[in-house]
Amino acid sequence: MNTTQLLLSLRRLHQHIRERVVNACEEQAGTTLARVSEQHRDDTLYAIDRIGEQVILEFIEREIAVHVPVIVICEGMAQGSTVLPAGTREQDARWRIIIDPIDGTRGLMYQKRSAWILTGVAENQGQEPMLQDIFLAVQTEVPLVKQHLSDQLWALRGQGTQGRRYNRLTGEENELAARPSQAKTIDHGFATFVRFFPGGHTALSELEDTVLAAVLGKAISERALCFEDQYISTGGQIYGLVMGMDRFVADLRPLLRQDNRLCCHPYDICTELIAREAGVIICDETGEPISCPLDTRTPVTWIGYANATLRNTIHPHLEQALKKFS
Template sequence: MMTPGQLHRLRRLLCSLQDSTRDALVAARRRPARHFAKVAAVTSADTIYAIDRVSEAAITAWFDRHWPAAEWPVQVVMEGIEDDDTPLTFPRGTPVNRTLLKVILDPIDGTRGIMYDKRSAWALAGAAPQRGARTHTGDIFVAAMSELPTSKHAVADQFSAVRGSGLVAERIDLATGQRKRWRPRPSQARDFDHGFASFARFFPEGKAWLSTLEENLWKQLGVFGRNGGQLVFDDQYISTGGQLCELIVGHDRMVADIRPIAFERLGLSGALACHPYDICTALLLREAGGVIEDPLGRPLRAPLDTTTPVSWIAWANPHLARLVRPVLRRLLAQGGM
């Protein structure tokens, strides 16, 4: 059991880790002939691009230098370096059953946007007590996510939290390193009129099925076509961390990523979906006052691995969740029709 002081120390460590990731990415961008969009590898979880390799090297170096491994032996779960046969632990080589913590990371969530300098990506991290294969997303008690900005950004945001202690938000001046606390607030809207609410459908696979489900949801809620239509706006931010940020800061009212359900209904195996490392910062939205759960209204309980597909739905506030939840459940029970 950690003391409150230890928990916040862990929170600050995760933030420091992500600071190093951001700094490594910014430095790499300054070098000539950086081909960030080149495919470096294809894994069972996702495609690894050249830009991902920059962050992976920064993370392992940071753990070697800065993690208090003697005090808190840790297993690190991360796409690209995590190997089922040889888990990554610190101190190096520590058996998993002798570690105290499991930290799951997504070094760059939103690779496709940032590698073209199109939109910010996010570094994600969640820490949980080590329970072996039984450790799941609901066990995460400290989380942090940090903006990985495009080249034209002057500031970058960072969010972190200890469960039950509220959200910590800081805005970082990229030129000076100065940090300023601020207080984001999710939308308190009671409906979806003239607001952003989206279903993730980033790729061709499953797009038609998801679009049909979404259209039927808005029809059931009486939004579709009312007053000439165009009442709900869509934002396909290819980053789970980015989607959570948009909810936390009050830009979006709902985001649903149920691609695994669509792929199962359509018989699409191997299609890219959200994984536990993508959603490891769900705690931050809850600490800000939002709601996040699985499509049946249950807490997220995905194992902390790199391959399990995860479906989730998030709302800016409990009222919107109560409005949509029963309608969406009914539609899913009917096959989305």
Template structure:
């Protein structure tokens, strides 16, 4: 029982799980009946990000399912594409002040690779007590993320965490419905050599500044080498990047796009990570992954749909101690 929420956390976990699995299963069936060209049609520009047909389709179901949940407990849904600022109190007519909790959701994090059936996306969500507009990522008490598989996959992960109670993971068989518990173990490596470490740069905008930073970082961290010592994975999904850190596949992920855009004097903040993209950082934290902002501090972004978020993830404390001083010095002097 959390003193900050009116019900036991198991209530929120169970309802959130139902929401996640219904959305995932619906989208999996829908994608198998659609041509990728249909899913990839531009729907509209929501101000924070381009919305494609696949996004719009799932957002409609998300709102319907949240309306069902709100009959039991009033809350504020925070999501891209809903209203001007993304805050949507439910049931309709409820004031923000009377909401029992806040639910921030990214229905499809990784739209672009999923809509072309290239790679999994992730359904991300987090619940926090209602402190109004002052609520931040630090207030999140429950986080959940569910893999949205391509049509070629039959296995998908489902992971969640309650603050202070550790993280949990399952593997779901999309064909048989079987569910098996599994364990996620971040890398225990003490160096980045012969592992995956990525500076996030999925779009042309901002690449020049990021590449210059990255090149200097690797020159000082690794020195000269004929053979590649580090590999990168430009997974176009923040939730996917977090999962790679959680599962031991990646050792470092640095999303410094807000720093790069500011340095270049360009205003392309919609092309950055937003709070809904990184709302499941609690799961990584519960596994021991080190997630910080671009100054080495905890993430304190407000629960909204516009704030640009830069973040750095280290698979363990040893990697953070070894590489954080260098990276921050190169960024800030």
């Protein structure tokens, strides 16, 4: 199996999960899907999460692992990962496939907002692969029941970002082009400091006000010069940057929260290759590429800038503010 065949298989996997999850949302009440299924140290799994998880291992074993052994990394697994076919030694696997079956569970289970299926693939060679070793990434929108269009994006390293928009009513797919914002400022655009959950809001809000005041000037308190979007889905935020909806996103929770469990993890950010291949700048708080292992537990700080001009304008102020608040 080559990388092109792997990409096609992963796209089919995503489409299968999307169909199963949307059908469940149509057939079951939101309160049923919102039941807590399992409480992990780093996150909560709801009933809706189990739908995607049930599909993954069966599909990969049938469609991929029969051709090449792989390590599957996914939240909800006993050890955080498993090797397929069963009985294969970890060092004999060719690829590591990290998956988030549903990123954005909370919004989807209450039918407030789309969720995303996220997958990244790295070679399983030498030392344990890191996020920057991912050479293939796919993310697929799980739409609301009332929504008939669903987007899918993917990237192979060095080959740019591609996409398709799927019509659930007709079955048609149309090409979808990445188009990050080319705006030179965040004026009248979306610029978000992530704070999804209770705890740490005071420090995050103070940091946000400090940075935005430096970037926008005193007018920050006089007019709504920029806006935020607390989309509880890292994949959804990556999509927003790629498609020109968002200009700046900063998820600094690991730096400013005492409890790092409620923050971004590698499986949440495993499709950042899609953004980088589209021209979006994704980095850590120092401005360097994100460096984290492909696991389900490591806290991840990440920042996304739609273009280099925004990065050059905002990042110096952000670094200065972080020195103060750290």
